[in-house]
Amino acid sequence: MLLFLVRHALTPQTGDRLSGWTPGLSLSDEGRAQTQRLVERLKPVALDAIYASPLERCVETAKPVASSKGLRVRVRDALGEVRYGDWTGKKLRVLAKTKLWRQIMARPSAVRFPNGETILETQFRAVQALDALAEQHPNQAVAVFTHADVIRVVLAHYAGVHLDLYQRLMVAPVSVTVIWIGRGGPRVLKVNDTGSLDGLTIPKPRQRTR
Numbered sequence: 001m002l003l004f005l006v007r008h009a010l011t012p013q014t015g016d017r018l019s020g021w022t023p024g025l026s027l028s029d030e031g032r033a034q035t036q037r038l039v040e041r042l043k044p045v046a047l048d049a050i051y052a053s054p055l056e057r058c059v060e061t062a063k064p065v066a067s068s069k070g071l072r073v074r075v076r077d078a079l080g081e082v083r084y085g086d087w088t089g090k091k092l093r094v095l096a097k098t099k100l101w102r103q104i105m106a107r108p109s110a111v112r113f114p115n116g117e118t119i120l121e122t123q124f125r126a127v128q129a130l131d132a133l134a135e136q137h138p139n140q141a142v143a144v145f146t147h148a149d150v151i152r153v154v155l156a157h158y159a160g161v162h163l164d165l166y167q168r169l170m171v172a173p174v175s176v177t178v179i180w181i182g183r184g185g186p187r188v189l190k191v192n193d194t195g196s197l198d199g200l201t202i203p204k205p206r207q208r209t210r
Helices: 029-041 056-069 099-106 119-136 148-159 163-168
Strands: 002-007 049-052 073-075 141-146 176-180 187-193
Touching: 002 056, 002 119, 002 148, 029 056, 049 056, 056 073, 056 141, 119 141, 119 148, 119 163, 148 163, 148 176, 148 187
Parallel strands: 002 141, 049 073, 049 141
Antiparallel strands: 002 176, 176 187
């Protein structure tokens, strides 16, 4: 499977609050404009299927792309945002002053969000979901619209990066990260890309040498 991981477009809370699973959070005007530019960027890509986190901001980012491809958006809960628990909806500048924030910055794999999940649990469920999609869509191109932290922990897994280092990976709004999942092992083709997606095709199987 040629996997296109797309972070959702901007919302009124992006960069200010930890949105998490906040219901009813839609894209901002700029976010909707970003989705239209994304449609143009993805024109050269022949997608076979589109999946999304159940949260509105991801579905709203995915729908214009799906419409342009004649596809439907399939929602999967396992592709949803980190469950931040009691931190959901709080301002980032306030959270950054807490002891738990410092612990998360130092060793995120060992910390559970208050009444939420761990980053390791997020990684496990998201990777499981993507591996299942790879079995369902072998040798096909699939776009998954999800969240920055989800993309970062998934990328860390497939790139062989320790989970405690996942925050070194940057994922901008409507950026595209491309990973091949299949025979020969995973291969990371693009990370945090906001430019042209021309020339991305499913890799050919490696020929055996005698």
